Amino acid sequence: MITKIRGFKDILPGEVALWQHIEKTAADLFEDFGFRQIRVPLMERTELFARSIGEETDIVEKEMYTFVDRNEELLTLRPEATASIVRAYIEHKLYNTEPVQKLYTIGPMFRRERPQKGRYRQFYQIDAEVFGVDSPLVDAQVIFMLSTLFSRLKVADIHAHINSLGCARCRPGFKQSLLELLESKSEMLCPDCKRRSRANPLRVLDCKAEGCRQAMTDAPSIVDHLCSDCREHFQAVQKSLRDLGVEFVIDKRLVRGLDYYTRTTFEIQTTLLGAQNAVAGGGRYDGLVKALGGPDQPAIGFAVGFDRLAEVVSLQAADFVHPPHVFIAALGPEAQVRAARWVCNLAVDGIRAEMDFSDRSLKSQMKRADKSGAEYVLIVGEQEIAQNAAMLRNMTTHGQESVPLSQLPENLKSMIILR
């Protein structure tokens, strides 16, 4: 047997209905907020991700699906969507017609990590980005939109965490004082954090090891080191969130793993997913557009982990099955032929009709009809054909009535549509 590759998954028909429901809810909501859908390639030049996500990050260093194309170009299956959207924004000069662009996209991403609950090597994200606005009101609006998405999907157990990472002016100073502290306490740190001290010092703040926690008790807080602009910005985000009635907590340990983030970062967490508690995350990335060769435009965006969201939403156990409107039990070759024709006639008018092509006993066809969940069963056999009238049985009321064959399937359509 040939099986799917590790960390990949099939989304079976029963699940697809749920996925479409989530997709539609998100798309409708985002469109109401003025976002427009963009579709970008699944593959890009490796350089795009290396430059935007950061050469030193785990994603770029060891988690990307990268290969050499026949013309010796290095290509990568996208590990996230933001870089591609920024590339498209620049490449098509979208800022020329309208600098403020609100874009969203939905699709698969690829990261070669060890799979676990809520984490796949091909995973799906709903991604939204706003270009060209640096107002803190937009930060709050984006978080509000995200929290509305969760309430529309009836996901209760979620918490918004926010933080600020400062900007190119104030972050270096903070990083420096943090580095000095890490240097002085380096013997207390776990091996991972000794490594992190170099690669990503902010991460040490988030370590769970006892020694590291102690070493970090008097660590400087990013929020205290923000420059006045960043501090005002962060204050304004909080004020606006309160205005909008969005509950949140300030999480000083919320340090995102991608290099491009500046100022506001946020995450939506849930306790329903085990260790993978983040179901959405994002933040501001004011320097990225320029760094990738575009104009100096600010931007903010987020990604929703679709697989994780689907898992949480499915816990609310909605019923997404679509039973046929009518099941046709056809007995004998002549009835089978007619039934097959009706099924097609009904389908083009949007009425789902199902039949049993094996011409089995009425009893077994009734069993199948029952299992299909169809409300009506149309029974057609030699007798009915001889009498020019089929039996229409209502499976819930158990009532049966005779329907002249000459009026089928038009009659059936009106009867089913009426009820």
Place this chain on the structure above:
RNA sequence: GUGGGUGUAGCUCAGUUGGCAGAGCACCGGGUUGUGGCCCCGGUUGUCGAGGGUUCAAGCCCCUUCACUCACCCCA
């Protein structure tokens, strides 16, 4: 990449000290002519994850390997 757990029927799982591979559910058929659900009767379903070893004999013991899963790292 590191560590733990689990692999037996379509699904959920039993399987004793090594001795003919099992149950429930599902599926199929029947319970007097062509009427579903509930009930009753009967039937089908297996590379015991794969490969090797020990043994008269392996689902069970040993080695190797793969997959799934949870956690770490990291992240949506």
